[in-house]
Amino acid sequence: MYTLVMAMSKMTDMTRLHQAVAVGDYSTVKRILRRGLCNPNHKDADWNDRTPLHWAAIRGHVEVLRLLLEHGARPCLVTDVGWTPAHFAAESGHLGVLKVLHALHAAIDAPDFFGDTPKRIAQIYGQSACVAFLDMAEPQCHAHRLAGLSQDERDPDWEAGKCRLQRSLQSAGQSTSRRGRGHWGTQFGDSQEWGPLPSRDPPVAHTRSHKAPSLTQGPRGGGLLQPNSHS
Structure with missing residues (x-):
C-alpha cells in the first residue's frame, strides 16, 4: 500500500512539474525538484515524449x-520525432535558451528524425537571430567533439524509437505503393535501402509536436495540461 501511495505521489508531482515548467512557475518548479520525488527527465507520452526541459x-x-x-x-x-529542446527554442525564436544550452556544451546541432537541425528549423520559421547564432555555434559544437570535450548526446530511448518509426513508415509506404497512390509509396515502398526521410517545409511531423498546451479545467480542478484535441 505504501509503495502504491508513493508511486501515485511521484506521478502527481511529475504532472505538476511539467505544468509548472510550462507556465514558468519558478518557485513551484524549485520546490518540486528539491523534494527529489520526481525525475526531471521524465518523458510525457501524452505530449510526444516531451520532458520538462522541452517545455522550458x-x-x-x-x-x-x-x-x-x-x-x-x-x-x-x-x-x-527527435526534437531536442534546441529545436523548440529555434522554432520559437528563444535565443536565450539556445545560448544557455550552447554554453553548457549541449549538442545544439543534432538532427531530428527527418535530418533537420535546430538551425534548419530556425530557417524554416524565419528566426533570423537564432539562425545567425547557430551559424556560429554549430562549428563550435563540432570543434568540441574533435577536442574530445564531453557532450551529452545519446538518448537510448530515441535510438529504439527511431528504429520503430522507420519500420512503421516504411511499412505504410509499401502499403501505399501497392495500392498505387500517394508519394510516400514511391519514396519508401520501392526503395531497396532505407535512407533518411525527406525534410518538409514546414515539416509535417513537426507541426504536431510543437503545439503549446491548452490550460483547461481538469477533473481534479485547476489548470491541467491537456493535449490539443486537434493534434
Missing part, C-alpha cells in the same frame, strides 16, 4: 531551464 525551451523560460539543468535535466533527450 518551448516557452522561453530561461531561468526555469537553468534550474532544471542544475537538477540533472538532460538536453539531449528528444521527442517522438
